Amino acid sequence: MVVQSRGLRDKYCIVGVGETEYSRASGRTTRAMAVEAIRKAILDAGLTAADVDGMLDYQGGDSTLANSVASDLGIRFNFYMDVMGGGSSTEALVGLAMGAIEAGMCNTVAIYRSMNGYSEFRIGGTGARAAQPVRGLDLAQVPYGMRSAGQNFAPTFMRHMYEYGTTSAQVAHVRVAHSKHASQNPKALLKQRVTVQDVLASRWIVKPLHLLDCCLETDNATCVIVTSAERARNLKHRPVHILGVAGRVSKPRLDFHWAHGPISRVAGYYAKDIIFPQAGIGPEDVDVTGSYDAFTFTTMLQLEEYGFCKKGEGGAYVSSGIIELGGQRPNNTSGSHLCEGYTHGMSMVIENVRQLRGAVDDYCPRAAEGVHTYDYSPGHCRQVKDAEITMNLGWAMPATGSALIMRRG
Amino acid sequence: MPQPVQYRGMALIVPDNDSEWKEFYEHARAHRLVVRKCKACGLMRYPPTHACPWCMELGWTWQEVSGRGTIYSYEIVAHAIQPGFREQTPYAVVLIELDEQRGQPTPDEALRVIANLVKADFTPEAEANVAIGRRVRVVFQDLADHMALPQFTLTEEPASGRVWRMPE
Numbered sequence: 388m389v390v391q392s393r394g395l396r397d398k399y400c401i402v403g404v405g406e407t408e409y410s411r412a413s414g415r416t417t418r419a420m421a422v423e424a425i426r427k428a429i430l431d432a433g434l435t436a437a438d439v440d441g442m443l444d445y446q447g448g449d450s451t452l453a454n455s456v457a458s459d460l461g462i463r464f465n466f467y468m469d470v471m472g473g474g475s476s477t478e479a480l481v482g483l484a485m486g487a488i489e490a491g492m493c494n495t496v497a498i499y500r501s502m503n504g505y506s507e508f509r510i511g512g513t514g515a516r517a518a519q520p521v522r523g524l525d526l527a528q529v530p531y532g533m534r535s536a537g538q539n540f541a542p543t544f545m546r547h548m549y550e551y552g553t554t555s556a557q558v559a560h561v562r563v564a565h566s567k568h569a570s571q572n573p574k575a576l577l578k579q580r581v582t583v584q585d586v587l588a589s590r591w592i593v594k595p596l597h598l599l600d601c602c603l604e605t606d607n608a609t610c611v612i613v614t615s616a617e618r619a620r621n622l623k624h625r626p627v628h629i630l631g632v633a634g635r636v637s638k639p640r641l642d643f644h645w646a647h648g649p650i651s652r653v654a655g656y657y658a659k660d661i662i663f664p665q666a667g668i669g670p671e672d673v674d675v676t677g678s679y680d681a682f683t684f685t686t687m688l689q690l691e692e693y694g695f696c697k698k699g700e701g702g703a704y705v706s707s708g709i710i711e712l713g714g715q716r717p718n719n720t721s722g723s724h725l726c727e728g729y730t731h732g733m734s735m736v737i738e739n740v741r742q743l744r745g746a747v748d749d750y751c752p753r754a755a756e757g758v759h760t761y762d763y764s765p766g767h768c769r770q771v772k773d774a775e776i777t778m779n780l781g782w783a784m785p786a787t788g789s790a791l792i793m794r795r796g
Numbered sequence: 797m798p799q800p801v802q803y804r805g806m807a808l809i810v811p812d813n814d815s816e817w818k819e820f821y822e823h824a825r826a827h828r829l830v831v832r833k834c835k836a837c838g839l840m841r842y843p844p845t846h847a848c849p850w851c852m853e854l855g856w857t858w859q860e861v862s863g864r865g866t867i868y869s870y871e872i873v874a875h876a877i878q879p880g881f882r883e884q885t886p887y888a889v890v891l892i893e894l895d896e897q898r899g900q901p902t903p904d905e906a907l908r909v910i911a912n913l914v915k916a917d918f919t920p921e922a923e924a925n926v927a928i929g930r931r932v933r934v935v936f937q938d939l940a941d942h943m944a945l946p947q948f949t950l951t952e953e954p955a956s957g958r959v960w961r962m963p964e
C-alpha cells in the first residue's frame with residue numbers, strides 16, 4: 388500500500404533537547420528524572436513552561452505518566468497522551484506530535500522517556516521481568532528459555548549469517564565504531580575504545596551475540612520538543628527541520644516476527660518507501676545515521692534494509708570504516724546504546740539534533756561556543772563537519788521500526 | 797484445570813477461557829501437534845490465532861500435522877535469563893519449519909514453530925549437532941495431566957538443503 392505524503396516536509400522542527408545523567412543507580416524516581424530532562428529541554432529551546440501545551444511519553448509499565456511530571460513543572464495541557472512502547476517510539480511520537488499540532492490541538496509538544504532501566508526494571512529481562520508468570524502470547528516462546536530481547540532476535544541474526552555470509556567480526560565493527568564515538572562523549576558510560584578482538588573475545592550471551600554485541604542497561608530520562616517551523620524561527624537555536632517521519636511500520640504477523648517472510652528482512656523494508664518520498668531525498672544524501680544499536684546486528688540490519696548498501700551487504704558496510712567518525716557517513720556519533728547509555732532510542736535523536744546544530748558536547752576546548760577541531764583521535768572531537776542531513780532508524784524488533792529524517796535549518 | 801503449571805521455575809498459566817492455547821496443550825498432552833486450519837482458504841497457521849491472516853475468515857479447525865520439519869534458524873543460549881534455565885546452559889532454541897505448507901502461500905513463508913532442540917531425556921542437544929538444514933521431529937514433554945510442551949529432536953533423515961552452523 389502506498390502511503391501518500393501530506394506535504395509537511397520542513398514545516399516542523401525539533402527545538403529543544405535534554406537528558407539526565409546516564410547511570411546504573413539513579414537513586415531517584417522516574418518522575419524526578421523526567422522532570423529534570425523536560426526542564427532542560429524547555430530551557431535549551433528558550434521556552435517557558437507556559438509555552439509547552441502538549442506532551443507525549445512512552446513506557447512499558449516502568450515509568451511515570453505525563454500528568455505527574457507536567458504538574459511538577461507547572462505545565463497545563465491542551466493535549467497529552469501516554470503511550471505503550473519501547474524502541475522506535477521516539478520517531479513515531481515526533482510524527483504524532485506533528486499531527487497533533489497540525490490538527491490544531493496544541494502548539495508545542497514535549498516528548499519524554501524516563502526509566503530506571505538498570506536499578507529497577509532491567510531492560511535485559513532479568514530480575515522482576517524474568518519472574519513474571521507466563522501466559523497468552525508468551526507461551527509460544529518463554530517456556531523455551533526465549534525471553535530477553537537478545538534471545539528473541541538472535542534467530543534473525545543467525546539466519547542473516549546463513550543467508551549472506553555475514554560474520555561476527557564484521558558486525559563487531561559496529562561496537563568498535565560506537566566505542567570510538569563514546570570516547571569523545573563526556574556523558575558516555577563506557578568511554579574505552581575497543582577492538583574487533585575485544586568483541587570476539589567477550590563471553591557469549593546468546594550465540595551469535597557476544598557480551599559486547601549487546602547494549603547497556605541504564606537509568607536515565609530524555610526529552611525532545613517539537614513545534615512548528617514558524618514558532619521555531621524565533622527560538623534560541625538554529626532550528627532542526629523535520630523532512631520526513633515513519634512511525635512503527637511493521638511486517639505482517641508482527642505478534643511473532645519469525646512467522647512471516649524471510650526473517651532476515653526487517654521493518655525498514657516497508658518504512659523506506661514511506662519516508663524517502665516524504666523527505667524528497669535518498670540514502671546517498673544522508674550525512675549521519677542513527678541506526679538503533681540494541682545489538683551490533685540491529686544497526687547493520689537496518690542500514691542495509693533502508694538502502695545504505697545492498698541487502699545482504701550490511702556486514703561489509705559496517706566494517707568498511709564508513710560508519711566511524713571521519714568516515715563517509717558516521718553512525719550513532721554519541722556511542723549510543725552500546726556505549727553511552729540505553730534510552731529506548733531518544734538519545735540518538737538528541738545526538739542528531741546536536742550534530743545538525745553543529746553543537747555536540749565533546750572535548751573540544753571551545754565546544755560550548757560551537758567551535759570544533761574535527762580531531763577524531765581519542766578524547767577530542769565528535770562533531771561531523773558540515774552535517775546537513777541526518778536519519779534515525781528506530782528499532783523495536785525485527786518486525787517493527789520507525790525512521791526520522793532531519794535537516795539543518 | 798489446575799493452575800498454574802510449574803516448569804523450570806516459571807508459572808505457566810493457561811486458564812479455562814484461554815481461547816488460544818488451552819486445547820492446543822490438551823492435544824499436546826495426547827502427543828498430537830495441532831495447528832489451526834482456515835475453513836475458507838485451507839491455509840494453516842501457528843501460533844493459534846482467531847482469524848485467518850490471509851483471508852480474515854473466522855472459521856477454523858484444529859489440524860494435526862506430522863511434526864516433521866527442518867531447522868530454519870537457531871540460537872545457543874549461554875547466559876540464561878530465567879533462573880530455571882541456568883543449569884541447562886548452553887541450550888538451543890530452534891526455529892523449525894514444518895514440512896506441511898513449506899513455501900506457502902509465498903516462497904519465504906512456512907509453518908514455523910519455536911522450541912528447544914532436545915535429546916531423548918529432554919536435556920539440551922549438544923551444540924555441535926545444532927545446524928540449519930538438519931531434520932527434526934516433534935516430541936512431547938509432559939508437564940501435567942492436561943499439558944505437554946512440544947519439543948523437537950534430531951532425526952537421521954538426510955538434511956534439507958545446505959547444512960550450516962555458525963563458524964567457531
Ligand SMILES: [Zn+2]
Pocket residue numbers: 834835836837838839848849850851852853
Ligand atoms: Zn483463510
